Amino acid sequence: METLIFLIVIVAVLVVVAIAMAIKVVKQFEQGVLFRFGRLVGPRSPGLRFIIPFVDVLHRVSLRIVTMPIQSQGIITRDNVSVDVSAVAYFRVVDAVKSVIAIENVHAAINQIAQTTLRKVVGQHTLDETLSETDRINLDIREILDVATVEWGVEVTLVELKDIQLPDSMKRAMARQAEAEREKRAKIINAQGESLAAAALGEASDIMMDHPLALQLRNLQSLVEIGVDKNTTVVFPAPLMSTIGELGSFLARETAAAAAGATTPPPADRTTAGPDPVLNGATKTV
Missing domain, CATH: 1.20.5 (Single alpha-helices involved in coiled-coils or other helix-helix interfaces)
Known part of the structure; x- marks a missing residue:
């Protein structure tokens, strides 16, 4: 009797464990990929899913956008300037089956290819272009990554240069x-x-x-503007100075004329006259 009870308990425990292993929950932002005996069965939508324990394997793949920082890369630009450039990439899985079958670790693969693409694209531009045309560089990196990751079922939504360190x-x-x-x-x-x-x-x-x-x-x-502040500056306008000069010239001319008149001898006084020879000694009065 005790042996029967023990077996029943063991069977019940195994059933509970099997049910627990058979029940899988796929979240709303995930998609399941089911394998049976190692062969692909197909994707599974979100919700409660049942699998066969030890026979089926369910991989849950997140479909949310992933933010992946790209480590700083030492890059030599086209004009031979060494810079350190870091960036950030945003991507999401659009095909869960490809992301599981086509590549082993999609996150590591995108990280590595993003680093090499960053070095390649920035190395084709000069320093001035790298600093001023970041939008075009971001677009070029994104296009290259999209071509490489489309076979992995991944879509790169955005790439942005985050930091550029100069010597x-x-x-x-x-x-x-x-x-x-x-x-x-x-x-x-x-x-x-x-x-x-x-x-x-x-x-x-x-x-x-x-x-x-x-x-x-x-x-x-x-x-008026000069006289606003209390100072001892005396200003003579240019017209006043020219007037003073002309007045000085006039006074000099007058002084010279007066001096010349003083040195000239006065004319003879004819109010008293001697005998006129024409009048034979007679006196002529004017």
Whole structure:
């Protein structure tokens, strides 16, 4: 009796274990691939699935998008500059059967091919193109990966360059280049400002030539601006200085004329006259 009970218990345990091994749950974001005696039976959709223990094998494959970082790669660009470039790739499985049958480890395979593709694509571009045309490089890498992974049942949805490390010497050279570029722009802007200012001053001078009082008003305005702050500066406008010079010249001429008149002898006084020979000694009175 005890032996029978023991056998019943063993059979019940085996049945429970078999049922537990036969019941499989495929989640909503997964797809199952069923093998029977090593042969492919077909895919299994999400839900509760039953298999034959020790006969069937069910592989569950995730269909969600996978984020895979691409390790930093030492790359020499087309213009012989050494850079370290890292990226990130996004992919998802679109055919669960191919991802299980066509390749052993799809994640490792995509990681390796993404690294080699990154080195290949970036090495075909110059440093300036690598820094400025990242969108085109991302698209080229994605297209190459899509061609290689389509046989694995994998679709690469996005590839983005994450970081580009430059040598210190190249950073200093680029900093000098940027500084020189900014100095060039500053000089050009300054020259354009000087040109506009010269044109405006030319127009202003033409207006002042037509209106002489405008220059006097401008001089008075300048004196007002100078006199805002308390200082000991004395300013003489140019017209005032020219007037003082002309006045000095006039006084010099007058002084010279007066000195010349003082050195000339006065004419003879004819109010008292001697005897006139014509009048035979008679006296002529004027």
